[in-house]
Amino acid sequence: MVNWAEIDNVLLDMDGTLLDLSFDNYFWLEFLPHKIAAHKDIAIEEAQKTVRSLSDSTYGSLRWYCLDHWSEQLSMDVEALKKEVRHRIAMRPHCAEFLAFLKTLEKRVVLVTNAHPKALAIKVAASNLHLHLEQMISSHEFELAKENDGFWEALQEREQLDLSRSLFVDDSLAVLECAHRSGIGHLIQVLHPDSGTHPSDPSHFQGIEHLDELMTWQN
Numbered sequence: 001m002v003n004w005a006e007i008d009n010v011l012l013d014m015d016g017t018l019l020d021l022s023f024d025n026y027f028w029l030e031f032l033p034h035k036i037a038a039h040k041d042i043a044i045e046e047a048q049k050t051v052r053s054l055s056d057s058t059y060g061s062l063r064w065y066c067l068d069h070w071s072e073q074l075s076m077d078v079e080a081l082k083k084e085v086r087h088r089i090a091m092r093p094h095c096a097e098f099l100a101f102l103k104t105l106e107k108r109v110v111l112v113t114n115a116h117p118k119a120l121a122i123k124v125a126a127s128n129l130h131l132h133l134e135q136m137i138s139s140h141e142f143e144l145a146k147e148n149d150g151f152w153e154a155l156q157e158r159e160q161l162d163l164s165r166s167l168f169v170d171d172s173l174a175v176l177e178c179a180h181r182s183g184i185g186h187l188i189q190v191l192h193p194d195s196g197t198h199p200s201d202p203s204h205f206q207g208i209e210h211l212d213e214l215m216t217w218q219n
C-alpha cells in the first residue's frame with residue numbers, strides 16, 4: 001500500500017488502463033483483417049497473417065503504434081477505419097470515478113500513451129477523457145516508445161517531473177520495466193486490460209484488476 005501523500009504526479013496509460021483494450025484487440029485482430037481481406041480480395045486467414053507479420057516486424061518500437069506507418073504498409077486509411085468502429089471505445093470500470101477521485105486529491109494527472117496522435121484524438125473524442133486530465137502526452141512527441149530506454153528521462157526533462165514522487169499505472173510489463181529502470185517511484189500493473197478476456201497473471205509489480213483498488217490507499 002502506498003500513501004497518496006508520497007505522490008505528486010499520477011501518470012496514466014490509456015489503452016488497457018483507462019480505456020478498455022477490447023476495442024484495440026477487436027480492431028487489430030478482427031475488424032482490420034476483415035477489411036484487408038475485402039480490400040485485397042484475399043482470405044481472412046491471409047489477411048490475419050499480413051497483420052501479424054507487420055506487427056512482428058515493428059513490435060516494441062514506436063512504428064508499431066504509428067497509424068501512418070500502418071496506412072502506408074497496407075495502402076489503406078487505418079485512421080478512417082478506426083473511426084468506423086469508434087462507438088466501441090469505452091472507459092474501463094471505475095475509470096471516471098478514479099479520475100474524479102484524483103481531482104479531489106489535487107494531483108497532477110497526466111496521460112502518457114504510446115497511441116499515435118491520430119489514434120489519441122479518436123479515443124479522446126469518443127470517451128471525453130480530456131475532461132479529467134491536466135495533460136495528454138503521446139510518446140510520438142519524443143520519437144521513443146514508453147518501453148524504449150531514454151523515454152522517461154526525456155519526459156522528465158521536458159516536463160520537470162520528480163519521477164520518485166510519481167505514480168505510473170500501465171498494463172504492459174515491458175513498459176513498466178522501462179519505467180522502473182528510469183526511477184519512477186511507484187508502479188502499478190493493470191491485470192485486466194481487456195474486459196473480454198481473463199485477467200493476466202500477476203508479475204513482480206503490484207497488480208490491480210480495477211482502478212478503484214487505488215482509492216483505498218491512505219491519503
Ligand SMILES: [Mg+2]
Nearest residue numbers: 013015016171
Ligand atoms: Mg496499455
